[in-house]
Amino acid sequence: MGAGRIGKMHAKIISSHPNTNLKYVFDVNSKFANEVATSTSCSVANSPEEAINSKNVDAILIASATPTHTKFITMSANAGKAVFCEKPIDLDINKVNECMKNIKGTKVPIQIGFNRRFDASHAKAQQARVNKEIGELEMVVITSRDPEAPGIDYLKAAGGFFRDTTIHDFDLTRFILGNDPIVQISAFGEVLFDKNAQKENDHDTAMFILKSKKGVLIHINNSRRAVYGYDQRVEIFGSKGMIISNNQTPTSVEKFTNSSTNIKDPIHFFFIERYEQAYKDQFNEFVKCLVNKTKPKVTFEDGRNALIIANAAYESYKKGKVVNISF
Ligand SMILES: NC(=O)c1ccc[n+]([C@@H]2O[C@H](COP(=O)([O-])OP(=O)(O)OC[C@H]3O[C@@H](n4cnc5c(N)ncnc54)[C@H](O)[C@@H]3O)[C@@H](O)[C@H]2O)c1
Structure with a gap:
């Protein structure tokens, strides 16, 4: 469809x-x-x-x-x-x-398309958190910035930055936290450069602070314009260290000249390129569920919970207050 x-x-x-x-x-x-x-x-x-x-x-x-x-x-x-x-x-x-x-x-079986959970690097970072390789989890920092803003037609149907875009980051946060639910959110949104976002009463820049039940603090920042490409970074910080799932470049070549060092290819342009393998792996997982009659890893409930967080983000933005979340 x-x-x-x-x-x-x-x-x-x-x-x-x-x-x-x-x-x-x-x-x-x-x-x-x-x-x-x-x-x-x-x-x-x-x-x-x-x-x-x-x-x-x-x-x-x-x-x-x-x-x-x-x-x-x-x-x-x-x-x-x-x-x-x-x-x-x-x-x-x-x-x-x-x-x-x-x-x-x-x-x-119903699987929701939160593809970032299937990215090998994000998933490895999450697994390291589960295995307590960084001790007790204390902070999560997610940077997620698009290379360019979408057209006005997309914006009209998308339903707002927090529900359309940040929803991926809300889900990724839930994935990293595991069974420690998010209980509070504070959200800021601005229109700093995109005229279409302004016309549609939408945002092009946003920041969020969230807190989990166990007290883990989470920061998410989003932009609709990163001139250097699709910026996707996840930092997981704990009592015994830190794990970073970093940006990726199409090749690992680095150039050294008399005017610069460590010059690499630009990072991937957008989601289709950056998460190419993750989209394939999430579909593989869906097929496995059908063949083995197992429960999907990303469920209808996960989709519903991410929307509940996005709704709380809008409430926080509108009221200028920290909002409590319950599922
Ligand atoms: N997981 C991801 O990374 C990701 C990325 C982009 C979009 N999405 C989601 O995928 C969906 C589509 O996004 P898109 O970027 O491809 O948008 P799009 O506008 O390019 O495509 C949507 C398509 O749906 C069709 N459509 C509209 N009403 C329909 C109907 N009643 N029956 C059948 N087709 C209908 C439109 O004609 C259009 O071709 C959205 O829900 C979006 O949030 C997810």
């Missing part, structure tokens, strides 16, 4: 996976659907129902615009089809709760 920016990428991953075939693509934009059908040799479905109810379909991947997700999750789960759904589940917690009610008892 959905053959836009990320849908095209998913279509390629599904059609090139050794254990899956892409049977149908559906998009309200038939040009996009036809492009994917041609490049992956699948059929264009005439309606969502044609694909979802087909006996030849085992699973639905939802990569359409965010407001369509809960409808497609409900239709798919009630047709007994496994679901992989892009983040966020929706922007409205009431729609998410209603969806949860409507799919109760269906028991199909």
Whole structure:
């Protein structure tokens, strides 16, 4: 479902996976659907129902615009089809709760597209935290900055910086913390450079401080414009040291000349390049769940909890106060 920016990428991953075939693509934009059908040799479905109810379909991947997700999750789960759904589940917690009610008892696996959990470096840092390689966890610092701001059409549908973008960082924080829930948040947002963000009453720059139940302090900073590329860094600090999951460059070549030292390639441009392997690995995990009948590692509940944190961030921003969070 959905053959836009990320849908095209998913279509390629599904059609090139050794254990899956892409049977149908559906998009309200038939040009996009036809492009994917041609490049992956699948059929264009005439309606969502044609694909979802087909006996030849085992699973639905939802990569359409965010407001369509809960409808497609409900239709798919009630047709007994496994679901992989892009983040966020929706922007409205009431729609998410209603969806949860409507799919109760269906028991199909549902995985949410928080791809950063599948990045080898972030995952290794998280595992080191679990193994107490840095002793007791005390602080987490996440820097997540996009190379450039999206167009106004994307902004209109995205639902705001905190729910669309920072939601990844809220989920990554929950992943690192494990069973220590976030209990408080303080959020700041500004429009410093992006005229579209200003028109849409959105933000292009944001900072957050969060606290976990055990007292771990977390800092997240986001920008929609980092002139040097897609800046993705995670720092995990504890009583016995620190782990950094750093930015990556396409090659490890470093240049030394009479005017500079340690000059490297620019870091990856954006999410498709930086998280290329993570997108493949999250899909591999989804396929494994279907084959082995195991529970997905990133669940509907994880998607719901990340949205609850994003909502609390907006409340904090609007009130200018620290907000308590309960799930
Ligand atoms: N995990 C990630 O890293 C990541 C990155 C980008 C986007 N996303 C998420 O993926 C989703 C799509 O984002 P995008 O950047 O590809 O946006 P996009 O605008 O490029 O694509 C969305 C597509 O959905 C289609 N669409 C709209 N309504 C539809 C409907 N009723 N049925 C079928 N198709 C419909 C549109 O025509 C469009 O082609 C969003 O929910 C976004 O938050 C996730």
